[in-house]
Amino acid sequence: MIHATCHTADNVLCLEFDATPWFSAAGAPSIVELARQGWSSAAIAESLEGRPGYARLHDLVEYAAQRLQSESLEDPTWETFECVVDGSEAMAWLEKNRPDVAASISRAPGDR
Template sequence: MIRASCHTADNALALEFDATPWFRKADPQSIQHLAAQDWSSVWIADALETQPGYEGLHKLVEYAATRLREESLEDPTWAAFDCVVDPFDAQQWLAENRPEIAAKLQR
C-alpha cells in the first residue's frame, strides 16, 4: 500500500487513501515527475476519484472544484487542494513492483 493524503486549501476536508492503483497504471515519466515535485500532485486524486472505493476522494475533489472555485478563479495559480504521497511507501513499492522506475529515481 502506498499511503497518500489530500486536503482542501481551506482544510475543510482531508483524507488518507491508497495511491497504489495510480502507481500501477502510471507511465514512468509521470512517476518521475511526481518524485521531482516532492511526491506532491493533484493528478493522483484526479485519476482515482471516480474509481469505486474512492468516494471520499471524489467528495474532496468536487468540494474543491465547486466551493473553492471563486478563490481559484481570482488567482489561477492558487491550488484548491493538495495531495502528497508517502515517499517511503512509494519508493519501496516501486522497488518491489516496478524496479526499472525505482532505479531511475535513485540516479
Template sequence: MIRASCHTADNRLALEFDATPWFREADSHSIRHLAEQGWSSVWVADALESRPGYEGLHRLIEYATSRLRDESLEDPTWPTLECIVDQPDATRWLTENRPEIASLVANCRSDPGPG
C-alpha cells in the same frame, strides 16, 4: 500499500487513501515527474477519484473545484487542494514491483540538475 493524503486549501476536508493503483498503471515519466515535484501532485487523486472505493476522494475534489472555485478565479495559481504521496511507501513499492522505475526515481533524486 502506498499511502497518500489530500486536503482542501481551506482545510475543511482531508483524507488518506491508497495510491497503489495509480503507481501500478502510471508510466515511468509520470512517476518520475511526481518524484521531481516532491511527491506532491493532484494527478494521483484525479486519476483515482472516479474509481469504486474512492468516493471520499471524489467528494473532496468536487468540493475543492466547486466550493473553492471563486477564490481560485481571483488567483488562478492558488491551489484548491494539495495531495502528497508518502515517499518511503512509494519508493519501497516501486523497488519491489517496478524496479526499473525505482532506478529512474533514485537517479532523479541524486541528479543535481543544471547549474
C-alpha cells in the same frame, strides 16, 4: 499500500487513501515527475476519484471544484487541494513492483 493524504486548501476536508492503483497505472515519466515535485500532485486524486472505493476522494475533489474554484480565478496558480504521497512507501513499492522506475528516480539528482 502506498499511503497518500489529500486536503482542501481551506482544510475543511482531509483524508488518507491508497495511491497504489495510481502507481500501477501511471507511466514512468509521470511517476518520476511526481518524485521531482516532492511526491505531491493533485493529479493522483483526480485520477483515482472516479474509481470504486474512492467516493470520499471524489467528494473532496468535487468540494474543491465547487466551493474553492471561484477563489482561484484571481490566481490560477492557487491549488484548491493538495495530495501528498508517502515517498518512502512509494519507493519501496516501486523497487518491488517497478524497479526500472525506482532506478530512474534514484539516478536523478534531488528527486528522492
